[in-house]
Amino acid sequence: MTHQGACHCGAVRLTLPSTPEVATDCNCSLCRRIGGPWVYFEFGTVTIEGHPESTESYVQGDKTLRTIRCKHCGCVTHWEPTSLEPGARHGVHLANFDRALMASVRVRRFDGADTWKFLDE
Template structure:
């Protein structure tokens, strides 16, 4: 079980299993907030402190919200606004231990232009 948190600890996340691959994206939002991101089925990540201690940002096509801590400002995850069965959510791996981060293969994704992986 992998547990992580925002900087101040108000938002705590528990992953349902060990990720093996993460994504580093260069879209207009991800290049500003960083990553890498790991993905799980929506609702399978245990998130404590959300929504009471979080705020959200919704952009563009309004299909997802990016969540951050109200206190320290760390982005913790994103989630679909209208989740359908099988929907995914992204978790910011930077909120977890350096050991976990180092153990995960990070793939580079061109979310700014081609919507393809750059390291295939």
């Protein structure tokens, strides 16, 4: 079953290839500002329309990820790797999808600020 979501204005549309079972709520310096939760899929399996023509990106820290937002409404939609290596994946901001999907997914708390471990193990 696929799921469709979009930024607030609809310029960036995302389709998940399947229903995620687990999401991550991270507290790193970026995620604590832009929120979450995040779900992850193999790079290339998420369909993204409106990217790159309607998006802007931000690369921080170790420069391994590019965080993408809509340049019209400002909603963060996903992140992608800056270099494609085997096992690369997308992080998709689940808040851009139906609230019922968000409510159905287990959310794990991840300490990306300090320990780099899940806090709910």
